[in-house]
Amino acid sequence: MPVTVLMTPRRAVNVGPGSGWSESVRDVRDAVSPVGCPAANPSLSDSFSKHSRLQTSVMHSRFSFVVVACVLGMSVSAVAQERPYFVTYDHYLEEPGNFEIAVASTTGFPKAGNPSYTAPWLELEYGLTGWWTAELYLEGVTMHGNGSAFTGLRWENRFRPLKGEHAINPVLYVEYERINEGSRIQKEIVGSGALAFEPISELREAVAHELEGKLILSSAMRGWNIAENVIFEKNLSADEGIEFGYSVGVSRSLGSLATGTTCHVCRENFTLGVEAFGGLGSTVDSALTDTRHYIAPVFAWRLTDRSTLKVSNGFGLTNASDHHLLRIGYSYEFATRSVR
Amino acid sequence: MSRRMIIAAVAVMLFALIAHAQQARDRDPRWIAPADAAEKSNPLASRPEAVAGGSKIYRQRCATCHGENGRGTAKAPDLTAPGVQAQSDGALFWKISSGNTHAGMPTFSFLPEPQRWQLVLQVRALRVQPVR
Numbered sequence: 405m406p407v408t409v410l411m412t413p414r415r416a417v418n419v420g421p422g423s424g425w426s427e428s429v430r431d432v433r434d435a436v437s438p439v440g441c442p443a444a445n446p447s448l449s450d451s452f453s454k455h456s457r458l459q460t461s462v463m464h465s466r467f468s469f470v471v472v473a474c475v476l477g478m479s480v481s482a483v484a485q486e487r488p489y490f491v492t493y494d495h496y497l498e499e500p501g502n503f504e505i506a507v508a509s510t511t512g513f514p515k516a517g518n519p520s521y522t523a524p525w526l527e528l529e530y531g532l533t534g535w536w537t538a539e540l541y542l543e544g545v546t547m548h549g550n551g552s553a554f555t556g557l558r559w560e561n562r563f564r565p566l567k568g569e570h571a572i573n574p575v576l577y578v579e580y581e582r583i584n585e586g587s588r589i590q591k592e593i594v595g596s597g598a599l600a601f602e603p604i605s606e607l608r609e610a611v612a613h614e615l616e617g618k619l620i621l622s623s624a625m626r627g628w629n630i631a632e633n634v635i636f637e638k639n640l641s642a643d644e645g646i647e648f649g650y651s652v653g654v655s656r657s658l659g660s661l662a663t664g665t666t667c668h669v670c671r672e673n674f675t676l677g678v679e680a681f682g683g684l685g686s687t688v689d690s691a692l693t694d695t696r697h698y699i700a701p702v703f704a705w706r707l708t709d710r711s712t713l714k715v716s717n718g719f720g721l722t723n724a725s726d727h728h729l730l731r732i733g734y735s736y737e738f739a740t741r742s743v744r
Numbered sequence: 745m746s747r748r749m750i751i752a753a754v755a756v757m758l759f760a761l762i763a764h765a766q767q768a769r770d771r772d773p774r775w776i777a778p779a780d781a782a783e784k785s786n787p788l789a790s791r792p793e794a795v796a797g798g799s800k801i802y803r804q805r806c807a808t809c810h811g812e813n814g815r816g817t818a819k820a821p822d823l824t825a826p827g828v829q830a831q832s833d834g835a836l837f838w839k840i841s842s843g844n845t846h847a848g849m850p851t852f853s854f855l856p857e858p859q860r861w862q863l864v865l866q867v868r869a870l871r872v873q874p875v876r
Contacts, residue, residue: 494854495851496850496851496854497845497850499808499809499848499850500764500819500848501819502808532760532763532764533763533764533848534843534844534845534846534847534848534849534850535845535846536760536763538760564845566845567843567844567845567846567847568842568843568844568845568851569841569842569843569851569853573851624853624854627856627857629854657854657855657856659856659859660856660858660859661794661797661858661859661862662797662798662800662801662858662859662862663796663797663800664793664796664797664799664800665796665800666800672856672859709803709804739808
């Protein structure tokens with residue numbers, strides 16, 4: 405029996421037998437849904453008792469809730485600066501021992517009648533040391549009228565070689581990607597050519613191992629952040645040469661003196677900026693005629709000491725680009741309590 | 745996954761563990777502010793009310809490592825120690841701004857300059873707070 409869960413409408417209609425969700429996933433979703441919760445709806449209690457597996461799932465979900473609550477209870481206010489950009493990196497790394505979870509999505513509105521898509525991703529970031537931050541990305545895609553798919557994972561590392569603040573602060577970035585052709589998150593754009601719009605079932609079969617490097621240059625200047633990234637990407641699964649890309653960003657906090665009280669909607673919690681990014685061809689195709697380029701205003705709102713909401717709308721600048729790339733992201737950060 | 749990739753992944757994880765364990769946590773005696781930076785005076789020194797904002801930023805950005813009362817944790821040193829409090833406002837401002845990432849101290853240059861001066865006020869205020 406199809407069930408309703410608290411997700412996006414498209415996801416909601418997909419949840420049911422044969423929808424691709426595993427039984428256990430559906431059970432847990434039933435358990436956490438107010439509609440399917442037996443405690444909240446006595447009429448469902450009888451059927452609920454017939455499914456001991458579902459009860460086990462409820463226990464698991466409650467156990468998970470307790471574990472999450474304990475972890476959050478152990479956490480204290482975090483300190484990191486969440487960059488306002490989605491594509492461009494600045495020189496601020498995760499503080500050592502801090503862990504950040506972020507969920508975000510890229511929604512693209514292509515040209516030429518191609519279907520729109522939404523590509524969500526989960527980001528797990530950890531500050532290994534003051535000079536090394538590692539991140540794991542898990543990403544997927546839903547294309548309008550064309551199904552959904554898991555599109556791969558990325559393992560990213562950022563290294564800050566210089567210990568202090570300089571006029572220009574370099575950061576070295578190395579990433580391994582195992583993604584398929586359905587990938588649409590567009591955390592970076594390299595090479596040339598528009599996105600492919602074959603059926604997801606075909607795109608997901610074309611899996612590539614890729615190695616990506618970035619030289620990140622970033623400066624703090626009179627309250628502004630100015631960041632420039634040069635991107636190199638090599639597909640290890642095919643002989644495509646090395647692809648190039650870029651991104652640049654400028655942003656500024658709207659705050660000046662901090663107020664003494666806790667506030668959520670005050671200037672010091674907002675950062676505004678703009679970023680531009682795109683592909684620069686490759687070693688086998690240096691022409692820039694078919695490359696994609698975007699310019700995107702960015703907005704970040706520090707909701708609480710630990711969480712940040714980011715929004716951006718990218719405008720396509722070339723024929724190969726989509727009309728718009730709408731991005732939304734939410735991050736939550738915590739650090740384990742430490743005592744001497 | 746090929747055997748070579750597994751070996752590479754294990755090697756990277758081992759390196760990460762070693763780097764994490766080697767992360768310095770004590771005060772770095774070689775971390776000294778340049779003379780011109782140390783000479784700067786706090787433009788908020790005559791505005792003691794600004795310390796309330798400094799206290800808030802401290803709780804948000806610094807207490808995780810230095811402790812709620814600034815007396816240090818396993819992650820970062822005691823800010824009430826004489827060695828810290830003897831430094832000039834300009835030196836503290838420079839250290840907050842530039843960080844010492846190899847010793848685990850983040851860079852706070854992303855904070856607007858007035859807020860970093862508010863943090864200096866708060867560091868000064870820590871020395872008179874009772875031990876909790």
